[in-house]
Structures are given as C-alpha cells and as structure tokens.
Amino acid sequence: MSKSLFVTRLAASAFRRFRSIEERVGIAVFAAALVFVPAQSVFAHEFKIGSLEIEHPWTRATPPGAAVGGGYVEITNDGDTADRLVSATADIAGRVEIHEMKVEDGVMKMAPLPDGVPIPAKETVKLAPGGYHIMFMQLKGPLKKGDKIPGTLTFEKAGTVKVEFAVEAIGAAAPDGGGEHDMNKMDGN
Numbered sequence: 335m336s337k338s339l340f341v342t343r344l345a346a347s348a349f350r351r352f353r354s355i356e357e358r359v360g361i362a363v364f365a366a367a368l369v370f371v372p373a374q375s376v377f378a379h380e381f382k383i384g385s386l387e388i389e390h391p392w393t394r395a396t397p398p399g400a401a402v403g404g405g406y407v408e409i410t411n412d413g414d415t416a417d418r419l420v421s422a423t424a425d426i427a428g429r430v431e432i433h434e435m436k437v438e439d440g441v442m443k444m445a446p447l448p449d450g451v452p453i454p455a456k457e458t459v460k461l462a463p464g465g466y467h468i469m470f471m472q473l474k475g476p477l478k479k480g481d482k483i484p485g486t487l488t489f490e491k492a493g494t495v496k497v498e499f500a501v502e503a504i505g506a507a508a509p510d511g512g513g514e515h516d517m518n519k520m521d522g523n
C-alpha cells in the first residue's frame with residue numbers, strides 16, 4: 335500500500351471516529367503533513383548559476399541490468415534573458431541526452447531534443463516524468479535509492495553548473511513519492 339493511500343485510509347477511519355469539525359481539520363492537517371513535509375525538509379536541495387535556480391535534481395532507482403534512467407529537475411530563471419538547458423552529464427552514465435516525452439496518436443513517445451529545453455526569462459520549467467527529462471544512457475551500474483549522483487547541467491548562456499541527482503525509489507512519480515496524482519486527490523481537484 336502506498337504511503338499516501340495509507341494516510342488517506344487512516345484519515346478516513348479517523349473521520350468516522352471524531353465528530354467535531356476541529357477534530358476533523360486537525361486530522362486532515364496531520365495526514366497532509368505526513369505526506370508532504372519530508373519532500374520539502376529532508377530531500378530538497380538546490381543549486382545556482384547566474385540567475386538560474388536549480389531545484390532538487392532527482393532520478394529513480396533502477397533494477398539491476400537497466401541501461402537507462404531519467405533525470406528530473408525544476409529550473410527557475412530569475413533573469414531578464416531567456417536561457418536554454420543544452421546538455422548534461424552524470425558520473426554513472428556513459429552518455430546523457432535531453433529528451434521530451436509526449437503522447438502521439440495515443441502512444442507515449444520519447445525523442446531527443448537537439449536544441450535542448452528553453453528556459454524563458456522569469457519562468458520556471460519543470461523536467462518531470464512524462465515530459466521533458468534528462469536521459470541517462472549506458473548506465474555503469476544500478477542507481478540505488480538514497481545515493482546522490484554527481485553530474486553537471488550546461489546552459490547556453492549561464493554555463494555549466496555542478497549538481498547532484500538524488501536517487502528516489504523505483505517508480506517514484508515525484509520526489510519522495512508525493513506525486514501529482516496524490517496531490518490532486520488531496521486537493522479534491
């Protein structure tokens with residue numbers, strides 16, 4: 335059972351036992367904290383180069399023998415000039431590409447982006463599962479949960495910055511498993 339599903343069930347059974355609004359709100363806040371707090375306080379890490387803020391680079395653990403892995407990160411451009419993520423490296427990968435994943439004719443397809451990912455001025459661009467991502471290829475060994483993978487990100491204007499990719503669990507939809515789907519459920523959206 336996933337952590338968020340467990341918390342949802344915990345909250346649901348608690349709701350049946352506690353009647354007052356105060357008690358119910360208290361339980362909901364407690365349950366939400368269990369799901370979301372660790373993603374912020376324990377795992378978040380960030381890097382900076384020029385006017386770019388590089389928020390929590392992460393990747394997923396891989397099973398033994400896997401040849402590829404995805405890299406994800408959030409990049410905020412505080413400057414007045416557009417920039418572009420043009421390449422990346424990682425110690426554990428023989429080759430690294432910048433990719434985009436999208437659905438075409440109902441089929442999920444992945445393609446290299448030869449020009450990289452645009453980072454417009456005053457905007458935040460998210461590399462995340464299902465969209466833009468960094469593709470680690472020719473992996474030299476399995477990515478293990480809890481490890482930090484040293485690497486670099488190179489931007490057209492800002493240059494190259496050293497980063498570390500935090501390895502999350504296999505199948506993590508987002509850092510610490512707090513995926514967008516879970517958030518939507520919690521928000522009721």
Ligand SMILES: [Cu+2]
Nearest residue numbers: 433444467469
């Ligand atoms: Cu890819």
